[in-house]
Amino acid sequence: MIGKLNHVAIAVPDLAAAARTYSAVLGAKVSEPQPVPAHGVTVVFVQLDNTKIELLHPLGEKSPIQGFLDKNPSGGIHHICYEVADILAARDKLKAAGARVLGDGEPKIGAHGNPVLFLHPKDFNGALVELEQA
Ligand code: CO
Numbered sequence: 001m002i003g004k005l006n007h008v009a010i011a012v013p014d015l016a017a018a019a020r021t022y023s024a025v026l027g028a029k030v031s032e033p034q035p036v037p038a039h040g041v042t043v044v045f046v047q048l049d050n051t052k053i054e055l056l057h058p059l060g061e062k063s064p065i066q067g068f069l070d071k072n073p074s075g076g077i078h079h080i081c082y083e084v085a086d087i088l089a090a091r092d093k094l095k096a097a098g099a100r101v102l103g104d105g106e107p108k109i110g111a112h113g114n115p116v117l118f119l120h121p122k123d124f125n126g127a128l129v130e131l132e133q134a
Helices: 015-025 066-071 087-096
Strands: 005-011 034-036 041-047 052-058 076-084 115-119 129-133
Touching (some): 015 041, 087 115
Parallel strands (some): 005 052
Antiparallel strands (some): 041 052, 115 129
């Protein structure tokens, strides 16, 4: 059911410093910071040949990644995103298999303009999984 790895998201305490590390030290192509208020984050996209890395920093008072950064002050891998062809079909299949879908269970528009859903990390070996229809 899952297709390509769309991105790996890393929560970072200092977005400019993280972007510099990826551009100046690792030699990757990085975007300008992009606010995504609907998800409570500012994102820098790191474009690799075969996938993307997203550097996430909290935006606003109720950012969903603030708690993660409080527990991991130097940052850490926050989630991985797999592509699916049909997000509603994928959701229904996963729910039938007992997986928990976060939030109200309805897809939201993600940072790339496509519908996304998040799956409970306890159902996936401790990894927060995002599904993106792509
Ligand atoms: Co993501």
